[in-house]
Amino acid sequence: MTVMRGGSERPRITILTARPEIVESLARWLQQVGYPLTQLYFESVADIQAHIPYSDVVLVHTERSKSDLWPVVEVLHHLHEHRLPVVISLTSCGALGDLDINKGIDDFVCAPYDPHEIDLRIKFALWRRHGVQLDDVIVWGDLMINLGNYEVSIRGESIDLTLKEYELLKYLAMHRSRVFTRDDLLTAVWGYNYFGGPRTVDVHVRRLRMKIERHGVKIITTVRGVGYKFGE
Numbered sequence: 001m002t003v004m005r006g007g008s009e010r011p012r013i014t015i016l017t018a019r020p021e022i023v024e025s026l027a028r029w030l031q032q033v034g035y036p037l038t039q040l041y042f043e044s045v046a047d048i049q050a051h052i053p054y055s056d057v058v059l060v061h062t063e064r065s066k067s068d069l070w071p072v073v074e075v076l077h078h079l080h081e082h083r084l085p086v087v088i089s090l091t092s093c094g095a096l097g098d099l100d101i102n103k104g105i106d107d108f109v110c111a112p113y114d115p116h117e118i119d120l121r122i123k124f125a126l127w128r129r130h131g132v133q134l135d136d137v138i139v140w141g142d143l144m145i146n147l148g149n150y151e152v153s154i155r156g157e158s159i160d161l162t163l164k165e166y167e168l169l170k171y172l173a174m175h176r177s178r179v180f181t182r183d184d185l186l187t188a189v190w191g192y193n194y195f196g197g198p199r200t201v202d203v204h205v206r207r208l209r210m211k212i213e214r215h216g217v218k219i220i221t222t223v224r225g226v227g228y229k230f231g232e
Contacts, residue, residue, distance in 0.1 A: 011056035029115040061090040154215045172230035181227040
C-alpha cells in the first residue's frame, strides 16, 4: 500500500480499548511499520464522542460481547456519516457470537492478535471499501485523491475539480519533495504542444486553492522566484 499522509505512507488508525495493555504490542508494531496511530482508552461512549480523531481505520478492542461493540459503531457512524472509517473488531473468539460484518463492521480478528494478520485485514478492508487498488490512493491530512476514479475529497466531502485541476493536483501530490517551475508543470500536465503560457498554471493553482484550502487543507506552496510545490 502506498497511501501518503503528510510524510507518512500509511492510512490513519485509531485503536479504541478499555484495556491498553492487551493491545500494547500491536500498537507498537503498527507504529514501527509506519502507521500514524492514535490509541484511545475509553470506558464509555462519551469518551469516544469527546476525543476520537478522524481515522481511516478504527480498531475496536472488546473482550466480552457484541453488546460492547454496537454503541461504539453507532457513535462512529454518527460522527463520520459522510465518510465512515473502516471498522475492525478485535475480540476473543468466545465473544464473537453472531457478529454481522455487514452491520457497521468491516472485519473482525480473534485474540491473540497477530500484527501481520491485522495489517493484511486492514489493507483488504480498505480495498473492499473503496473499490480500488491501494496504490491508487493518496492521502494528505484530510485530503484524499483517489487515482482509480479521479475523485478528490476532504473528510469525505467530494471536491468538484476540472480535469486539468485534478491532473495538476495529482502531479504535484505524486512528487511531493520537488519544486516545479511553471514551465515544468505546463509540460507535465498540458503537454509539449500546448500553446498557452505560464499564466495558465497560476490560474489553475489559484482555482485549486479556492476549492480546497477553504476547507483548511493547505496543498500548494509558492516558492518565490521558482514556482510551486505540494504541501507546506
